[in-house]
Amino acid sequence: MADLEIRLPDDFHVHLRQGQAMAAYVARTAAHFGRFLAMPNVVPPLSTAGSLADYRLAVTAAVAAAGFDAEPVMCFKLLPGMGRDAVFACAAAGAKAGKYYPAGATTNSSDGIADPGSVSDELDAMEAAGLVLSVHAEDPRSPALEREAAFLPVVDRMVAHHRGLRIVVEHLSTAAAVDAVKLWPERVSATISAHHLAFTIDDMMGDRLDPSYFCRPVLKGARDREALVQAATAGSPRFFFGSDSAPHPPAAKAAGSAGCYSSPVAMSLLAAVFEAAGRLDRLEAFVSENGARFYGLPYNTGKLGLSRSPWTVPSELDGVTPLAAGRLLAWTAARL
Numbered sequence: 021m022a023d024l025e026i027r028l029p030d031d032f033h034v035h036l037r038q039g040q041a042m043a044a045y046v047a048r049t050a051a052h053f054g055r056f057l058a059m060p061n062v063v064p065p066l067s068t069a070g071s072l073a074d075y076r077l078a079v080t081a082a083v084a085a086a087g088f089d090a091e092p093v094m095c096f097k098l099l100p101g102m103g104r105d106a107v108f109a110c111a112a113a114g115a116k117a118g119k120y121y122p123a124g125a126t127t128n129s130s131d132g133i134a135d136p137g138s139v140s141d142e143l144d145a146m147e148a149a150g151l152v153l154s155v156h157a158e159d160p161r162s163p164a165l166e167r168e169a170a171f172l173p174v175v176d177r178m179v180a181h182h183r184g185l186r187i188v189v190e191h192l193s194t195a196a197a198v199d200a201v202k203l204w205p206e207r208v209s210a211t212i213s214a215h216h217l218a219f220t221i222d223d224m225m226g227d228r229l230d231p232s233y234f235c236r237p238v239l240k241g242a243r244d245r246e247a248l249v250q251a252a253t254a255g256s257p258r259f260f261f262g263s264d265s266a267p268h269p270p271a272a273k274a275a276g277s278a279g280c281y282s283s284p285v286a287m288s289l290l291a292a293v294f295e296a297a298g299r300l301d302r303l304e305a306f307v308s309e310n311g312a313r314f315y316g317l318p319y320n321t322g323k324l325g326l327s328r329s330p331w332t333v334p335s336e337l338d339g340v341t342p343l344a345a346g347r348l349l350a351w352t353a354a355r356l
């Protein structure tokens with residue numbers, strides 16, 4: 021018997037990669053999540069109807085091989101100059117969202133957007149097609165810890181200029197971003213990751229440097245983390261879960277790649293964060309309801325069990341050092 025049963029969660033931001041590695045990452049996600057927004061920063065990027073269809077097939081096959089009932093929600097990569105027709109074609113191919121990567125902000129984003137004005141037509145098309153704009157809100161020209169705050173005015177202008185566009189600000193890392201989201205209209209929501217809720221920059225570099233905690237946006241300090249926990253646990257429908265699980269094999273990590281492999285531990289971390297906040301009763305809304313409602317999807321019908329059954333995170337999973345490797349986590353998650 022699980023100590024807590026919740027509706028099967030969704031992960032509205034996950035990197036499943038491509039090729040051979042994908043099967044294991046998909047299996048980790050499908051083990052705990054009924055749906056997942058698959059990020060499009062593969063090579064070449066998911067920016068056409070054809071590439072979206074192929075990627076959906078590959079992911080769906082990996083889900084079936086893993087033996088879980090789960091489905092991807094598709095997201096295309098917004099490229100400058102891609103044009104309105106390409107946006108409508110992605111919508112027709114089943115995309116629910118399009119991802120805005122500032123050029124150079126993160127992994128595989130050199131083809132991203134340097135000038136926000138350059139995608140104005142595409143944003144109009146997204147609005148007309150009812151697509152969600154998913155935003156990596158960081159300005160890579162700013163100092164590493166200030167990039168999110170520096171990008172908020174860009175989001176502000178998109179909110180003002182595209183008055184029907186639904187926007188998700190991804191993986192919030194600062195109190196400033198939480199405050200901004202609350203001030204924007206209700207068509208703007210935000211995801212928060214398990215690592216930004218559970219850890220701070222000191223987990224990455226306070227003692228020894230641990231690259232498995234290095235991600236974009238970089239983990240911030242205790243005050244920012246507290247603001248994120250407050251936002252996630254306050255019961256507001258504006259905030260929901262996106263793991264931003266972003267596995268990088270050891271060679272890529274050694275070369276400095278940003279991304280935490282959090283899928284295997286995310287639900288355990290979230291249960292501990294919500295318990296510490298005295299708000300386990302609000303975990304289900306955060307992971308299983310708020311995001312589904314924002315994306316206009318029905319709630320999942322399955323159940324996830326969470327048990328107070330401690331486990332130590334292994335030093336390696338699926339060829340990657342997972343987030344929280346070596347830590348003793350208090351909660352175990354499993355589908356019921």
Ligand code: NCD
Nearest residue numbers: 035126127235236266278279
């Ligand atoms: C992500 C990746 O590796 O694809 N990395 C990360 O640090 N979060 C990309 C992203 O979401 O920024």
Ligand code: ZN
Nearest residue numbers: 033059264266
């Ligand atoms: Zn991401």
